[in-house]
Amino acid sequence: MMASPGSVSPPPRCWAEIDLGALRHNASRCRSLAGPGCEVMAIVKADAYGHGLPEVVGALSGIATWFGVANLREARRTRAASGGSERGILVLGPATPEEVEPLVAEGFSGAVSLTEEVAAYESAAARLGKTARLHAVIDTGMGRMGCLPDDAGALVSAIRSSPHCQLEGLASHFPSADEDRAFTLDQIASFETLAGALALGAECQIHLGNSAGLLGFQGEMTGMTLVRPGLALYGISPFPGEGSGLHPVMSLKTRVTLVREVPAGTGISYGRTFITGRNTRVATLAVGYGDGYPRQLSGAGAEVLIQGRRCPLLGRVTMDQILVDVTELPFVVRGEEAVLMGKQGEGEITAIEIAQRADTIPWEILTGITSRVERTYH
Numbered sequence: 001m002m003a004s005p006g007s008v009s010p011p012p013r014c015w016a017e018i019d020l021g022a023l024r025h026n027a028s029r030c031r032s033l034a035g036p037g038c039e040v041m042a043i044v045k046a047d048a049y050g051h052g053l054p055e056v057v058g059a060l061s062g063i064a065t066w067f068g069v070a071n072l073r074e075a076r077r078t079r080a081a082s083g084g085s086e087r088g089i090l091v092l093g094p095a096t097p098e099e100v101e102p103l104v105a106e107g108f109s110g111a112v113s114l115t116e117e118v119a120a121y122e123s124a125a126a127r128l129g130k131t132a133r134l135h136a137v138i139d140t141g142m143g144r145m146g147c148l149p150d151d152a153g154a155l156v157s158a159i160r161s162s163p164h165c166q167l168e169g170l171a172s173h174f175p176s177a178d179e180d181r182a183f184t185l186d187q188i189a190s191f192e193t194l195a196g197a198l199a200l201g202a203e204c205q206i207h208l209g210n211s212a213g214l215l216g217f218q219g220e221m222t223g224m225t226l227v228r229p230g231l232a233l234y235g236i237s238p239f240p241g242e243g244s245g246l247h248p249v250m251s252l253k254t255r256v257t258l259v260r261e262v263p264a265g266t267g268i269s270y271g272r273t274f275i276t277g278r279n280t281r282v283a284t285l286a287v288g289y290g291d292g293y294p295r296q297l298s299g300a301g302a303e304v305l306i307q308g309r310r311c312p313l314l315g316r317v318t319m320d321q322i323l324v325d326v327t328e329l330p331f332v333v334r335g336e337e338a339v340l341m342g343k344q345g346e347g348e349i350t351a352i353e354i355a356q357r358a359d360t361i362p363w364e365i366l367t368g369i370t371s372r373v374e375r376t377y378h
Helices: 020-034 045-049 053-059 072-081 097-105 115-128 149-160 181-197 211-220 351-357 362-367
Strands: 014-018 039-043 066-069 088-091 109-112 132-137 165-171 205-207 250-262 280-285 303-306 309-314 322-325 337-344 347-349 374-377
Touching: 020 039, 020 053, 020 211, 045 053, 045 362, 053 072, 066 072, 072 088, 072 097, 097 109, 097 115, 109 115, 109 165, 115 132, 115 149, 115 165, 132 149, 149 165, 149 181, 181 211, 303 322, 303 347, 309 347, 337 351, 351 362
Parallel strands: 014 374, 039 066, 066 088, 088 109, 109 132, 132 165, 165 205
Antiparallel strands: 014 250, 250 280, 250 337, 280 322, 303 309, 303 337, 309 322, 337 347
8 A cells, every 4th residue: 555645754854874883983993092901981971972872872882881971861861772781871970969869779870079979879879778889080170070189088988988889980081181281191190190099999990081081192091991982982083183093973964955046146144144246056955053053154164065066155054044055066956965064975074174163162063963853874
């Protein structure tokens, strides 16, 4: 029986293609860079940087032994995506008061900066008859969370002396490993000195390296048992222009919905910030800031790929549509594919290029792609 025309789903207007093979390649590359005795904690917060948490977690089975998330909800989604596995899932930031008890009850790991947080976990674990798995965080320069280095001994002692708490890890974080080599080396030395003085047992995970730390400083660190790649997993190096052996995982694509010929002197998009200087063929594309294509690209020299050639963005990005100049192409048809980020023919537009033109960072580009952009996986 044939489906009625009204029941057939048309192809998406705007979609992100996720290459799971590239993801696994990057994870294996990170594991290789980490070296012997050091495992990978895959950072999958913010819906795996916009790539889709369940699919990413499933694809990394057998490569990543830990996952890092931002909150209880993400921890639960990660557990479900890994088939209920009891592998390590760490909530990287401070738990809210309401999250503490379910984190303990469900066997997730928590990060603590203060002895009062340890007391809250101990109280919850005692009520539940469970053990709270805790990672003591030391602030060696990030300034976002963690105890100051002089207070590290007291924090670790509070965990060790709490009968329902386990010191599962010791951690810190790099604020500028992609910008300030001297400061980063000082951070490493400070953290390693602290870790040595605390006489941590073999069961305690020790972790410091994010993507920039792994790619730029792993050879400078000793005694680490985990690395925490985020951006590198998704194929982007925080050191632009340097070869890293990583493969981009996401491509962002849309379709041409309209092609029009307009005369010289025509205003384009809101505010008429662009006026055509010649007779121009203008293509309308089905993407806008409602999909996560940054409005900051307006007037910033951004381009898209159509037929493998770069076509300039004209005027302002609107919520659902953008306009591009296709005058130099011999023909363009409605429904034709346009690449916003990724490769087409010999051309490529990277997340780093988009971020630089939008005056932001590639992390924001990836995580800003909204839920109405359909993700497809291969």
